[in-house]
Structures are given as C-alpha cells and as structure tokens.
Amino acid sequence: GEDVEQSLFLSVREGDSSVINCTYTDSSSTYLYWYKQEPGAGLQLLTYIFSNMDMKQDQRLTVLLNKKDKHLSLRIADTQTGDSAIYFCAESPLASGGSYIPTFGRGTSLIVHP
Amino acid sequence: NAGVTQTPKFRVLKTGQSMTLLCAQDMNHEYMYWYRQDPGMGLRLIHYSVGEGTTAKGEVPDGYNVSRLKKQNFLLGLESAAPSQTSVYFCASSYGVIEAFFGQGTRLTVV
Numbered sequence: 001g002e003d004v005e006q007s008l009f010l011s012v013r014e015g016d017s018s019v020i021n022c023t024y025t026d027s028s029s030t031y032l033y034w035y036k037q038e039p040g041a042g043l044q045l046l047t048y049i050f051s052n053m054d055m056k057q058d059q060r061l062t063v064l065l066n067k068k069d070k071h072l073s074l075r076i077a078d079t080q081t082g083d084s085a086i087y088f089c090a091e092s093p094l095a096s097g098g099s100y101i102p103t104f105g106r107g108t109s110l111i112v113h114p
Numbered sequence: 115n116a117g118v119t120q121t122p123k124f125r126v127l128k129t130g131q132s133m134t135l136l137c138a139q140d141m142n143h144e145y146m147y148w149y150r151q152d153p154g155m156g157l158r159l160i161h162y163s164v165g166e167g168t169t170a171k172g173e174v175p176d177g178y179n180v181s182r183l184k185k186q187n188f189l190l191g192l193e194s195a196a197p198s199q200t201s202v203y204f205c206a207s208s209y210g211v212i213e214a215f216f217g218q219g220t221r222l223t224v225v
Contacts, residue, residue, distance in 0.1 A: 045213045
C-alpha cells in the first residue's frame with residue numbers, strides 16, 4: 001500500500017465525529033473506497049466514491065474527495081463504540097494488462113472511548 | 115450463498131514445508147486476489163487473476179505461486195515456507211471495480 005497513505009491511529013470519544021484521512025497517488029483510479037475491518041474478520045466495503053464526485057453522504061458517513069490534492073476523507077458522525085475497527089482507504093489504479101486492481105493503505109485503527 | 119470461503123483458517127508450518135491455501139467464491143466473479151496483512155503494513159497484493167486460467171503478480175509475489183484452473187477457485191501455494199511468510203492471508207473476489215468481497219482470512223505461522 002505504498003501509494004495510499006493513512007495515519008495509523010485515531011482515538012475519539014463516543015458521540016463525537018471521527019475524521020479519517022487518506023492520500024493517494026494514482027490519477028487513473030476511477031473509484032476510491034473505504035473498507036472496514038472488525039477484529040478477526042475480513043474487510044467489508046463501507047462506501048465508495050466515483051472520481052468525478054466531490055462528496056458522498058450515506059447516513060452517518062460522509063466522504064470528501066479533493067482530486068487536486070489527491071486527498072480522501074471519511075467522516076463518521078455520532079461515533080459509537082461499535083465503530084471501533086480498522087478503516088482502509090483504497091484506490092483502483094489501472095494495472096498493466098488493462099485491469100483495475102484494488103490497492104489498500106495501511107489502515108487507520110479507530111478507537112472509540114465511552 | 116457463502117460468498118468467499120478460505121481454507122484452512124489456521125495453520126502452523128515448519129520452515130521448508132509446503133502448503134496450499136484454497137479460496138472459493140460462489141458469486142461468479144471474474145477477478146480474484148490474494149493479499150497478506152502484516153501489522154503496520156496494511157494489505158499487500160501477492161497475486162491476482164482476472165479470469166479462469168490467468169494469473170498475474172502483485173506487489174509481493176516472491177515465494178508464492180497461484181493457480182486459477184476453475185473460475186470459482188484461486189489457490190495460493192507456498193513451496194518452501196519461511197518465517198517471513200508468517201502473516202494473515204486474505205482472499206478476495208470482485209465482478210468489476212465497485213466492490214471486493216473478502217474471505218475471513220487464514221492465519222499462518224511458520225516456525
């Protein structure tokens with residue numbers, strides 16, 4: 001995941017908003033994603049944004065995309081203890097052979113305190 | 115509909131032993147992937163396949179081989195395991211670029 005950068009840890013209080021940031025490098029990526037990994041489980045897609053959009057909102061989740069700075073953020077409103085997990089930013093750059101292959105960041109561990 | 119199933123879930127190998135990890139998906143997906151997850155390193159792509167009979171190298175392919183003889187299965191082989199291959203291995207599949215579906219992971223320890 002060297003082309004996708006995220007901070008490793010974020011700690012928030014229950015009820016506050018969480019903002020997880022990510023920078024990516026590949027301008028050919030058509031979609032950008034946020035995945036969630038709970039302990040002992042695989043990754044699950046939380047949300048995605050098409051590269052020609054600036055913002056996408058889905059219930060408590062807001063994704064902001066700044067294409068000029070190649071910066072993606074995920075805001076979780078009213079963060080709950082059940083939101084504690086690792087959040088991965090991902091892009092799908094065009095690989096050799098013409099396929100789009102998901103590339104993941106290192107993941108941000110979100111810890112929510114009661 | 116089971117999604118993506120990985121076997122085994124846990125395995126301990128001695129250095130030099132070989133093994134095969136099996137990934138099966140029942141969603142008729144064209145794309146399949148093998149990642150490894152290490153602390154602080156995130157997910158790194160080992161190999162991937164864009165269809166039955168095709169495979170390609172990812173970011174960290176050394177020491178691994180793969181085969182996709184059937185569309186629903188993607189096998190990851192370790193010919194001679196090394197302690198550096200101790201990791202959690204995830205298989206994933208996708209139909210296109212929207213969403214990758216992940217298995218539950220295989221925790222491999224090489225001693």
